[in-house]
Amino acid sequence: MGRVRPLHHAARRLLLLFPRPRAFSSSAAAAATPSREPLHVCVVGSGPAGFYTADKMLKGHEGAQVDIIDRLPTPFGLVRSGVAPDHPETKIVVNQFSRVAANDRCQFYGNVTLGRDVSLSELRKTYDVVVLAYGAESDRSLGIPGEDMRGIHSAREFVWWYNGHPDMCNLAPDLQSTDSAVVLGQGNVALDVARILLRCTSELAATDIADYALDALRGSTIRKVYLVGRRGPVQAACTAKELREILGLKNVHVFIKEADLVTLPADEEEIRNSRIKRRVYELLSKAAIAHKGKNNNGQKELHFVFFRRPTRFLPSEDGVTVGAVQLEKTCLKDDGVAGKQVAVGTGEFEDLKCGLVLKSIGYKSLPVEGLPFDKYRGIVPNLKGRVLSSESENATVEPGLYVVGWLKRGPTGIVATNLHCAEETVAIILEDDKKGLFMGPSDSKKQGRRGLLEILEQKNIRFVPFDGWEKIDSKEKVAGELKNKPREKLTTWNELLMAAN
Numbered sequence: 303m304g305r306v307r308p309l310h311h312a313a314r315r316l317l318l319l320f321p322r323p324r325a326f327s328s329s330a331a332a333a334a335t336p337s338r339e340p341l342h343v344c345v346v347g348s349g350p351a352g353f354y355t356a357d358k359m360l361k362g363h364e365g366a367q368v369d370i371i372d373r374l375p376t377p378f379g380l381v382r383s384g385v386a387p388d389h390p391e392t393k394i395v396v397n398q399f400s401r402v403a404a405n406d407r408c409q410f411y412g413n414v415t416l417g418r419d420v421s422l423s424e425l426r427k428t429y430d431v432v433v434l435a436y437g438a439e440s441d442r443s444l445g446i447p448g449e450d451m452r453g454i455h456s457a458r459e460f461v462w463w464y465n466g467h468p469d470m471c472n473l474a475p476d477l478q479s480t481d482s483a484v485v486l487g488q489g490n491v492a493l494d495v496a497r498i499l500l501r502c503t504s505e506l507a508a509t510d511i512a513d514y515a516l517d518a519l520r521g522s523t524i525r526k527v528y529l530v531g532r533r534g535p536v537q538a539a540c541t542a543k544e545l546r547e548i549l550g551l552k553n554v555h556v557f558i559k560e561a562d563l564v565t566l567p568a569d570e571e572e573i574r575n576s577r578i579k580r581r582v583y584e585l586l587s588k589a590a591i592a593h594k595g596k597n598n599n600g601q602k603e604l605h606f607v608f609f610r611r612p613t614r615f616l617p618s619e620d621g622v623t624v625g626a627v628q629l630e631k632t633c634l635k636d637d638g639v640a641g642k643q644v645a646v647g648t649g650e651f652e653d654l655k656c657g658l659v660l661k662s663i664g665y666k667s668l669p670v671e672g673l674p675f676d677k678y679r680g681i682v683p684n685l686k687g688r689v690l691s692s693e694s695e696n697a698t699v700e701p702g703l704y705v706v707g708w709l710k711r712g713p714t715g716i717v718a719t720n721l722h723c724a725e726e727t728v729a730i731i732l733e734d735d736k737k738g739l740f741m742g743p744s745d746s747k748k749q750g751r752r753g754l755l756e757i758l759e760q761k762n763i764r765f766v767p768f769d770g771w772e773k774i775d776s777k778e779k780v781a782g783e784l785k786n787k788p789r790e791k792l793t794t795w796n797e798l799l800m801a802a803n
Contacts, residue, residue: 341366341735342750344425346416347435348372349379350717351707353399354724355433360405362732368408369429369751372436373415374468375766375798376774377403379437381717383467386494387509388501390788395717403768409751411758412766413799417670419763420754426702428753430740431731433704434673434682434689438665438713442680444486448615452476453624457491457662464498464519466512466791468798476623477522480657484627486612487662488531489539490716495660496527497548500602510788526603528654532611532632532645535562535586536569541716542581548604549589555598558590562608568636568643607654609633611645616653626653665713674700682709687727688734701739704731770802777801 343359345352348370356368376382378396385392403410414420416436425432441456443449455475462470483499485492498506503520531538535558538545549556563586565573573580586606610629618625629652632645667682669675676683676693682705683690683697689705690697706727707720715723734740742748749756758765774792781790792798 339365339747340750341431341740342429342748343368343431343433344429344754345370345433345435346425347379347437347707348377348410348412349435349437349707349720350381350395351437351720351724352379352433352435353377353402354721355435355706355728356408357398357402358724358728359731360402360407362728363735366407367750369411369754370403370408371411371414371416371420373413375412375770375795375802377410377412377768377771383462383465385717386461386498387465387511388497388506390509392717410768410771411754412771412802414758414763414765419761420757422670422672424757428749428757429702430748430750431702431704433706433727433731434709435706436709438667438680438708440666440668441661442664442666444612444661444663446612446614448617448624451615451617451624452622453657454615454659454661457485457487457495457660458665460495460660461491464511464515466515466793468793468795471512471514471793475518475658477518477524477658479523479623481523482526482528482656483524483658483660484528484530484654484656485660485662486530486627487539488529488606489662490541490544492529492660492662493540493544493548495662496529496604497551499524499527500548500551500554500604502552508786510782510791512791512793514793524658526605528605528607528656530607530610530612530627530629530654532609533634533643534569534608535606536565536572536579536583537643538582538586540582542578542585545582545585549585551604553601555596555601555603556589556593557603557605558586558593559608560590562606563587563590566634568634572643609645611647613651615659618657624657624659626655627659628653665708667709667713679712681712684710687730766799766802774798774801
């Protein structure tokens, strides 16, 4: 691993750069409630939820001093490693986040892992407020036979791979041994991975896609992608914007069975009650008509497969690589509780041949030691962002501990959804501050940033400050210019840490 600036030098430099905030003026003191020493806040995770939280804290409390830690050397979370490379407009938000990081009351500490380099207990002893915003870095499992076969990946792994995440740079999915890929799921992430498999590589070449992924896609033999959903077109979990984009891909023939578009009274009610469902259904209906009877003339194929659920993965001739997915036909029935239509099996099965499977059935958050966690829902039990000791009725509030983003509500929504989520959590923090909940005895004041630097120095943790990220950023952009790309991402831990030094 490359050398990064030793901590004691960086620590001294940071303490000089970040003195304690000046005392409030009389007018500011009147506006700030309550008047007190700096409020030491640590945000764990530097994705949208984390940065929106930092931004709202800095604006909402003039004494707030916010430190953001992240296990990666690079900030911005899913904006960098999750947003598709052909969606540059979604990534513009990093400009706003960079302005937050430039605030003299904010500091970024990359390459610091919660639970390994610093414990939750240590953070809670060091900061008045700890906000967990580290998202979801694992995957739900289908729990069906054959799920561990070669050629089966989660959509998250595939997305991290083509986006140059250092944990997935060696994934190397086999795109050259088959002409068919199955994507399980019909949400926006499912559409993202299908679109990347089908999009013309000359168009991808102008994006910030990882160089090795572009090379692999150029050599890909995949011609058919099947998007498989348990329910029907009315219940498809994607947004109209994402669907419109994949339906409009050049040289791609879309297949949708007319029989799947037949609606029942319950479907009609769903359409009436949801503008998004109505737009999605209309787009799928128009696509079915537009492509009906047309010869695909050697085009790539996108198949929407509705009313099917996977029951097992079947091996190819070598016995270790996936060769097909066994699907059970489903029908919709009222769940009898929330009035929601759920898919139930009919006992009819069919096999769908493929050599690559991408499971887009949901991300999953992971717990850390000392953190209450609801394993079933994959979230931290909370009340509007206040962490609760458990899910039970007798749960108590964990003082000074808060949660935001996917860890708070589950892996749903778009980047902007985290803004409203952060606003709610920060409002609760400010409310607790007004109640004086963070004002302990004078001899037990939290150290905040100074305390974190001491912990990291004692453990010899070499963190990457924001100016280290700026060096990575600059190097990537210079390399990208040579290839007419926005950037050429550094994709290994060693490269990233070397560049940050």
